[in-house]
Amino acid sequence: MSSTRDRISKGTLSLLWVFAGIALIAIMWELTKVLGTLIDLPFNTSDQAMPHIWTMFAAFPLPEVRGSDTTVFEAVLAATTSSLMLALGGFVIGVTVGLLLAVVMQRFLFFERGLLPFVIASQTVPLIALAPLIVGIGNQISFGPIQWSTTYSVMFIAAYLAFFPLSIGALRGLQAPTPTSLELMRSYAATNNKVLWKLRFPASIPYLVPALKVSAAASVVGTVVAEISTGVRGGIGRLMVEYARETTSQPAKVYVAVFGAIALGLVVAAAIAAVDALMTRNFPKKGIV
Amino acid sequence: MTMIHDKVQNTGSALAISGVSKVFNKGNDNEVVALSDVNLDVHTGEFISLIGPSGCGKSTLLRVIGDLTGFDSGTVQVSGKTPEDARKERLYGIAFQQAALFDWRSVSKNIELPLELAGWDKSARETRSAELLDMVQLSDFGTHRPWELSGGMQQRVAIARSLAVDPPLLLMDEPFGALDEMTRERMQNELLRIRLETGKTIVFVTHSIPEAVYLSDRVVVMSPRPGRITAEISVNLGDRTEITRESDNFFHSVTAVREALRLHDTSGSGVSSHRGEI
Numbered sequence: 001m002s003s004t005r006d007r008i009s010k011g012t013l014s015l016l017w018v019f020a021g022i023a024l025i026a027i028m029w030e031l032t033k034v035l036g037t038l039i040d041l042p043f044n045t046s047d048q049a050m051p052h053i054w055t056m057f058a059a060f061p062l063p064e065v066r067g068s069d070t071t072v073f074e075a076v077l078a079a080t081t082s083s084l085m086l087a088l089g090g091f092v093i094g095v096t097v098g099l100l101l102a103v104v105m106q107r108f109l110f111f112e113r114g115l116l117p118f119v120i121a122s123q124t125v126p127l128i129a130l131a132p133l134i135v136g137i138g139n140q141i142s143f144g145p146i147q148w149s150t151t152y153s154v155m156f157i158a159a160y161l162a163f164f165p166l167s168i169g170a171l172r173g174l175q176a177p178t179p180t181s182l183e184l185m186r187s188y189a190a191t192n193n194k195v196l197w198k199l200r201f202p203a204s205i206p207y208l209v210p211a212l213k214v215s216a217a218a219s220v221v222g223t224v225v226a227e228i229s230t231g232v233r234g235g236i237g238r239l240m241v242e243y244a245r246e247t248t249s250q251p252a253k254v255y256v257a258v259f260g261a262i263a264l265g266l267v268v269a270a271a272i273a274a275v276d277a278l279m280t281r282n283f284p285k286k287g288i289v
Numbered sequence: 290m291t292m293i294h295d296k297v298q299n300t301g302s303a304l305a306i307s308g309v310s311k312v313f314n315k316g317n318d319n320e321v322v323a324l325s326d327v328n329l330d331v332h333t334g335e336f337i338s339l340i341g342p343s344g345c346g347k348s349t350l351l352r353v354i355g356d357l358t359g360f361d362s363g364t365v366q367v368s369g370k371t372p373e374d375a376r377k378e379r380l381y382g383i384a385f386q387q388a389a390l391f392d393w394r395s396v397s398k399n400i401e402l403p404l405e406l407a408g409w410d411k412s413a414r415e416t417r418s419a420e421l422l423d424m425v426q427l428s429d430f431g432t433h434r435p436w437e438l439s440g441g442m443q444q445r446v447a448i449a450r451s452l453a454v455d456p457p458l459l460l461m462d463e464p465f466g467a468l469d470e471m472t473r474e475r476m477q478n479e480l481l482r483i484r485l486e487t488g489k490t491i492v493f494v495t496h497s498i499p500e501a502v503y504l505s506d507r508v509v510v511m512s513p514r515p516g517r518i519t520a521e522i523s524v525n526l527g528d529r530t531e532i533t534r535e536s537d538n539f540f541h542s543v544t545a546v547r548e549a550l551r552l553h554d555t556s557g558s559g560v561s562s563h564r565g566e567i
Binding site for chain 1: 352355356357376377378379381382383385387389391392393394402403405406407434436
């Protein structure tokens with residue numbers, strides 16, 4: 001079908017744009033360096049501060065520390081995977097909590113009135129202030145033999161950032177059905193649960209997909225920031241901090257970690273794009289919202 | 290196409306409305322008497338239209354019958370039951386001006402929605418939706434998405450859906466109001482054919498005098514402030530044919546309805562001014 005082909009070529013096209021964007025950034029990076037040798041720029045463009053793109057790639061196969069068997073690339077890959085798992089965990093928890101909140105707020109006006117201000121207020125608390133607090137409280141928690149670990153705190157912070165856009169988007173989506181659709185369901189003597197499953201949830205999908213995108217991004221940002229501010233080891237956030245301290249000896253190394261963080265974002269974005277295509281396949285291609 | 294109205298048997302009470310009143314915003318400054326002492330009896334198999342200017346309470350009356358809204362006093366019996374029981378027992382089907390089809394469901398699945406909610410099993414649902422698609426002449430469109438269909442086709446799907454559980458009563462709230470004139474007349478003929486095939490009792494809300502006259506056995510004229518029934522005009526056009534709309538008989542009925550509307554028109558412009566209809 002032509003619509004399928006349209007979608008594929010559209011996908012290819014947007015992928016091309018992504019690569020064009022990356023190429024543009026690389027070119028601008030190198031041009032800035034060239035410019036820095038010609039005129040005085042307000043920032044340092046030396047190889048120390050801004051290594052060449054090829055130096056960055058050359059750092060991939062270097063040993064992480066002198067004499068180690070692990071390369072920088074392997075270390076970054078491992079850290080990125082670890083962060084991805086934490087972000088994923090935070091995302092799943094955040095989405096679940098966000099959806100539940102939205103359902104409760106939609107069903108009971110009382111809860112919408114009572115909860116929504118707190119949901120909004122929750123996001124005005126600065127994450128940096130919150131992170132050590134969560135770690136501090138978390139460390140005192142234990143469920144029998146299971147001891148709270150700092151990685152749970154990281155996941156919690158990711159979830160804390162991720163639930164908000166989802167609950168707001170989902171609430172709006174659940175409230176999206178027209179009065180006519182709702183009257184129709186009433187005429188079928190549908191129970192509240194049936195209305196939720198057969199009408200409100202499907203009708204909320206066009207609102208849910210953008211909310212999922214924002215939540216996914218928030219869970220990645222939350223993970224990386226939480227890793228940095230809690231100092232938890234093993235993730236890309238901490239690795240970036242560690243490598244940044246080595247700029248004098250190996251200036252390119254930190255950029256490999258930056259690539260890892262970018263890859264993390266891209267993997268999540270691609271996963272959400274796939275979910276988007278799957279979820280909205282039964283909807284008109286435009287005319288949503 | 291031949292329409293033999295006399296074949297539809299007028300026996301038994303499908304709908305009995307007695308002394309029904311309804312007030313919106315009771316006690317407030319913007320209090321509106323939506324319905325005042327409304328009395329109406331509809332026989333099984335009868336086709337009646339509710340007509341009147343905006344605010345005359347015709348849609349409200351339809352919603353009262355369907356238990357989509359409550360009323361303050363009087364009694365309503367749908368097939369001998371309260372509106373609430375009738376709704377819960379799925380004794381009526383309803384169609385609105387907006388087709389209100391669900392985008393995420395195929396045409397067939399839209400028609401099957403009331404059947405799912407009534408607990409029909411899959412194979413029975415599929416058989417029934419195929420049957421109904423055939424009735425509304427959309428057999429080739431079962432797997433299409435609603436948004437791929439024209440407005441008229443969407444409205445046919447909505448009518449098929451309203452007939453899904455085979456309820457004895459059909460409530461229609463300006464179902465053809467958003468369609469162009471040509472499509473509208475074709476849909477009117479479709480509806481009369483379906484009515485003949487199924488023998489449903491139909492309560493039809495409309496703004497259009499010719500539409501009301503062409504479709505109905507009886508046109509119920511309503512008037513606003515307060516919303517009430519001011520006249521009931523029996524239509525005896527016999528079989529509807531291609532020349533029905535041009536016959537003297539049709540013209541006389543249209544005139545009778547128009548005069549009944551004008552008699553209680555307080556604005557002085559008549560019902561037709563609202564929509565630019567005849």
